[in-house]
Amino acid sequence: MYHAESFAKIEFETYMIGYRGSKPAQSLLSLPHVHFLYLSQPPATLRALPFLLLAPLKIAQQILTILAALLIRIPHPPEFILVQNPPSIPTLALVYLVGRLRGSKVIIDWHNLGYSILALRLGPNHILVRLAKWFEKTFGRSAYAHLFVTRAMKDHLTRSWDLQGITAVLHDRPPAHFHRASPSETHRQRL
Numbered sequence: 394m395y396h397a398e399s400f401a402k403i404e405f406e407t408y409m410i411g412y413r414g415s416k417p418a419q420s421l422l423s424l425p426h427v428h429f430l431y432l433s434q435p436p437a438t439l440r441a442l443p444f445l446l447l448a449p450l451k452i453a454q455q456i457l458t459i460l461a462a463l464l465i466r467i468p469h470p471p472e473f474i475l476v477q478n479p480p481s482i483p484t485l486a487l488v489y490l491v492g493r494l495r496g497s498k499v500i501i502d503w504h505n506l507g508y509s510i511l512a513l514r515l516g517p518n519h520i521l522v523r524l525a526k527w528f529e530k531t532f533g534r535s536a537y538a539h540l541f542v543t544r545a546m547k548d549h550l551t552r553s554w555d556l557q558g559i560t561a562v563l564h565d566r567p568p569a570h571f572h573r574a575s576p577s578e579t580h581r582q583r584l
Contacts, residue, residue, distance in 0.1 A: 394418050396475055396502065401426040408471070410462045430466050432458040456483050463491040470495035478533065481507030482525060485532035498537035503546055530554045 394409075394417060401407040401424040409417070410430045421427050434440075435454050439447060463474070474497045476488045485501070492499040508526035515522050533539075538559040541547040547562050 394421055397421060397427060398424065400473075400475075405472075408462075408467050410459070430462045432462065452483055456487065459484065459487050460491070463487065464494070471497045473498050473500055473537075475500045475502060477502045477504055478529070479505055479507035479510060481529045481533070485529060489532045489535070492537075500538040500540065501533055501536045502540045503533075503550065504542055 397407050397409050398418070398421055401421070404426055406426050406428070407424075408428045408430055409421070411432060412434065413431050417429070432455070435447075435451050439450055442450070463471075474488050474492055476484055476499065478485065478501050488499050491497060506526075506529060508522055508529055511525050512519070512522045533556075534554055535557045538561070539547070539550070539556055541550075541560070541562045542564060544562050547560055550556055551560055
């Protein structure tokens with residue numbers, strides 16, 4: 394959200410694409426250059442299906458809604474597409490494709506590695522983890538720019554995945570409006 398706010402403050406038309414749920418930061422809601430495009434969720438009837446049946450349907454639905462947002466709902470080709478990773482699948486392949494089709498520069502904000510999160514559940518040598526790692530490496534490697542939250546992640550991915558494009562470390566910091574809570578604010582939060 395803070396990257397979007399920065400773009401909007403320098404008067405880029407900024408489209409935030411995602412699922413409904415948590416409320417956007419108040420500062421985003423007041424900026425005239427910020428537009429929200431919400432992705433639809435799978436119908437409730439599908440969500441009752443077993444995972445092995447639901448997963449392919451959910452991925453197909455995600456592909457269609459993300460492509461519709463990036464290719465149709467945004468009125469003009471974006472100069473930049475900034476995507477946070479993870480989620481990697483199918484997002485990285487879709488922004489790679491749309492970047493090629495519309496001439497947009499893809500920027501990946503690497504917060505973590507999707508395959509490593511999957512490995513926590515399935516183990517590092519599971520075929521799906523190896524496939525997810527290949528997917529992330531293949532579609533993430535050639536972005537226009539790569540943003541990292543730590544130098545260690547930047548060094549690791551630059552070296553082991555041969556990242557192309559600009560790389561920069563932007564350490565997570567609290568926004569300017571954060572401050573130490575006063576005793577009365579702390580007390581109110583506990584009530």
